[in-house]
Amino acid sequence: MTDLALLLLYQALFASVPILLASLGEILTERSGVVNIGLEGLMLLGAFFGPLTADFLKYRLGLSLPDPLWPLVALLASALVGAVVGALHGYISTYLAGDQIISGIAINLFGAGAVAYGIQSYWGVAGYKQVPDFVKTDPTAIAAFALALAAFMWFLLFKTRLGIVIRACGEDPEAAFNMGVDVDKVRLFATIAGAVLAALAGAYLSIAYLSVVTKEVSAGRGFIALANVVFANWNPALAVAGAFIFGFFDSLSYWLQTLGVARYELTRIIPYVATLLIVAGAIGRARPPRAVGKAFRKE
Amino acid sequence: MRAGLDIPLAVAAAFVVGALAMWASGYDPAASYRSMLLTPLMDHVYLFSALAFSAPIVLTGLTFAVGLRAGLFNIGAEGQVYMGALGAVLAAYLVKGWAALPLALLAGISLAVAWAVVPALLKSLRGVNEVVSTIMMNWIAYWLSIMAVSTVFANPLQPEESVKTPPEARLTPLVPGTDLTLAVPIAYAVAALVYVFLKYSVWGFRISVSGQNPLAAKSYGISPGRAIFYAFAVGAAVAGLAGVLQVVARPPSYSLARNLANVYGLGFDGITAAMLGRGHPLGVVLAGIFLGILQEGARHMQIEAGTPFEFVRIIQGVIILFLAVRILRT
Numbered sequence: 362m363t364d365l366a367l368l369l370l371y372q373a374l375f376a377s378v379p380i381l382l383a384s385l386g387e388i389l390t391e392r393s394g395v396v397n398i399g400l401e402g403l404m405l406l407g408a409f410f411g412p413l414t415a416d417f418l419k420y421r422l423g424l425s426l427p428d429p430l431w432p433l434v435a436l437l438a439s440a441l442v443g444a445v446v447g448a449l450h451g452y453i454s455t456y457l458a459g460d461q462i463i464s465g466i467a468i469n470l471f472g473a474g475a476v477a478y479g480i481q482s483y484w485g486v487a488g489y490k491q492v493p494d495f496v497k498t499d500p501t502a503i504a505a506f507a508l509a510l511a512a513f514m515w516f517l518l519f520k521t522r523l524g525i526v527i528r529a530c531g532e533d534p535e536a537a538f539n540m541g542v543d544v545d546k547v548r549l550f551a552t553i554a555g556a557v558l559a560a561l562a563g564a565y566l567s568i569a570y571l572s573v574v575t576k577e578v579s580a581g582r583g584f585i586a587l588a589n590v591v592f593a594n595w596n597p598a599l600a601v602a603g604a605f606i607f608g609f610f611d612s613l614s615y616w617l618q619t620l621g622v623a624r625y626e627l628t629r630i631i632p633y634v635a636t637l638l639i640v641a642g643a644i645g646r647a648r649p650p651r652a653v654g655k656a657f658r659k660e
Numbered sequence: 661m662r663a664g665l666d667i668p669l670a671v672a673a674a675f676v677v678g679a680l681a682m683w684a685s686g687y688d689p690a691a692s693y694r695s696m697l698l699t700p701l702m703d704h705v706y707l708f709s710a711l712a713f714s715a716p717i718v719l720t721g722l723t724f725a726v727g728l729r730a731g732l733f734n735i736g737a738e739g740q741v742y743m744g745a746l747g748a749v750l751a752a753y754l755v756k757g758w759a760a761l762p763l764a765l766l767a768g769i770s771l772a773v774a775w776a777v778v779p780a781l782l783k784s785l786r787g788v789n790e791v792v793s794t795i796m797m798n799w800i801a802y803w804l805s806i807m808a809v810s811t812v813f814a815n816p817l818q819p820e821e822s823v824k825t826p827p828e829a830r831l832t833p834l835v836p837g838t839d840l841t842l843a844v845p846i847a848y849a850v851a852a853l854v855y856v857f858l859k860y861s862v863w864g865f866r867i868s869v870s871g872q873n874p875l876a877a878k879s880y881g882i883s884p885g886r887a888i889f890y891a892f893a894v895g896a897a898v899a900g901l902a903g904v905l906q907v908v909a910r911p912p913s914y915s916l917a918r919n920l921a922n923v924y925g926l927g928f929d930g931i932t933a934a935m936l937g938r939g940h941p942l943g944v945v946l947a948g949i950f951l952g953i954l955q956e957g958a959r960h961m962q963i964e965a966g967t968p969f970e971f972v973r974i975i976q977g978v979i980i981l982f983l984a985v986r987i988l989r990t
Contacts, residue, residue: 398791401795402977449981453981453984453985457985459984459985460984460985461984462733462791463935463980463983463984464980464981464984464985466733466735466931466980466984467977467978467979467980467981467983467984468977468981469977470928470931470932470973470976470977470980471973471974471976471977471978471981472977473928473973473977474970474971474972474973474974474975474976474977475681475973475974475977477968477970477973478681478685478968478970478971478973478974479685481968481970482685482686482687482967482968483685576970580799581795581796581799584791584792584795584796587789587791587792588792588796591789591792624807624811626803626804626806626807626810627803627807629803630799630800630803630804633796633797633799633800634796634800636792636796637778637782637788637793637796637797640782640788640789640792640793641782641786641788
C-alpha cells in the first residue's frame, strides 16, 4: 500500500513538471506587469517544434550528432520558438500598448492551428505523431531542473536587486520609471523568459513525458498553469505546491482509468474540475501585481 | 484612419504570413489561395456551403461580442456549443417525430446556459478569471460529450455518429442539393436580435455601462455582478443554439459526430468573427460570412492544392494578433 502511495506521488511529480515550468514563467512575466494567457499555444508550439527540428536536422539535412545531444537540440529549438513568440507578445504588450488578452488568445489560436497544420504537412498524418526514439529523453533531469528553477526564481524575485526592479515594474511602473528603470525593456525580457519556459513545458510533454505530439497535446495545461499562478499568489515557492496538487489530480485520473473505476472520459474530467474548485477557493487571498495587464505609458 | 483600415490591413498581413508558412512547408501559396478564396464563389453549391459554415460562426461570434460588451473574455462558446449539440441529441434520443425540434432547442439552450452559470458565478462571487474557468468548462464539456456520444447516444447502425434527429424534426436544405438550411437566416436574424438587445433593452444598456466602467455602473445602481451574469447567459444561449443547429440542420447526417467534428473549434472561430466584426453584431455577420468562405475554401484548397485545411486557423491567429495591437472597444 505504501508502495502504491509512493508510486502515485512519484507520478504526480512528473505530471506537475509542465504546469510548474509554465507557472514559473508566467509568474515572472506577470510580476513584471505583463499577462500572457497564450501559455497553451506556447506549450503546443514547443511540443511540436522541438521534435520537428531534431527530425528535420537528422533526416532531411543529414546532420549527425552524438545521440545524447538530440534531446538538447529539441529543447533548444522549442526555447527559440518560445522566445520569438514571447518577443512578439512582449513587444505588443509594451511598446505597442496592445491588448494583452487578445494577443494571448491569438497565440493560442495560432499555436493550435500551426501544430495541427504542421503535423499534417510535415509527417503527413492527421493530428497525432509518435515522437521518434532518438529525440526522447528521461523526464527526471527536466523535473530536477524545474524544481531548481523554482528555488532560483524565488531567490531572484525576492532576494536580489533585479527582482525588486522586476516587481516594481509590475506594482508601480511610474515609480520604477522615476528611479531610472526602463520599464518596457524589463517587461519585454520577462515576457520572453516566461514564453521560453512555457515552450519548454511543451517540449517536456512531447519528448519526455508523453512521447507523442498531437494537436491537443497540452490538453488545457497552459490554462491550468494560469490557475496555478493565482493559487500560488505569484510566489514561485508556492507554485511548486500548486503544480504538485494539479499534477496529483492529473495522474489520479490515469490511475482511476487504469483501475477501471470509471470510464476514461469521466476520469479525464478530474483535473479540470479540481482546477475550478482550487481556483475558486484560492482566489480570496490572492493579490495580483497591481499594474499587471496594463501597458505603461510615460506622461 | 485607424477605424477604416486596421481590419483590411490585419487580414492582408495574415495572408502574407500565411503565404510564407505555406512556402516554408512546401505548398504552392498562389494555387492554395486561388482554391481557398475563389472556388467557393464559383458555384452556388459551394457558396451555400460557405453560408452554412458561417451560421454557427456568427452565433459563437455573438457570444464573444456580448462578452466583450460586458468587459468579459468569454471563451466558453466552444463548450457551450457542445452542450447545445448534446441537448439536440438528447431530444432525438427521447422523442420521435416533429416534437424533437422544440425539445432540442429547449434542452440544448438550457444545457448551454447551465454551462455558463458556473463561470458566471465564479466571476461575480469569487472574482475567478473567466478565461481559465471557461476553458475548464470547455474541457469538461468535451469529455462529457465524447462519452455521451459513444455510450447512451451511440448510433448502433453508424458507429461514427450519434442517434439522428427524426426526419420530421430536421431543418432540411432550402435549395435541394445544397447545405443551405434555415440555420443560416436564423443565425443572421439572431444577430439582429442581439443588436436590438444591446442597443435598446435595459439589460443591454446595463451590460455596456458596467463593461465600460463597473464603478460608474454601481453608482447608477447597476449591479456589475448581474450584468456579467446576463452577458454570460445571453452568450451561452446563442452558442447553445449554434450547437443545436449543427445537429438538427446539418445535412446529411443530422447527428453529432463521435469525434465532435461538426462542432469542434466553432467557439474559437467565433472569437475571430467577433474581433473582425469589431464586436458589433452586424459586423460579426459579415466577418462570419468571410470566415465561412475561408472554411469552405479550405476544403477545396486541401483537395486541389494539398494544403491542410488547418491552415485557416493559422490565418485566424495572425489576424487576431494584428488586431490586438489596436482594438476598438465601443
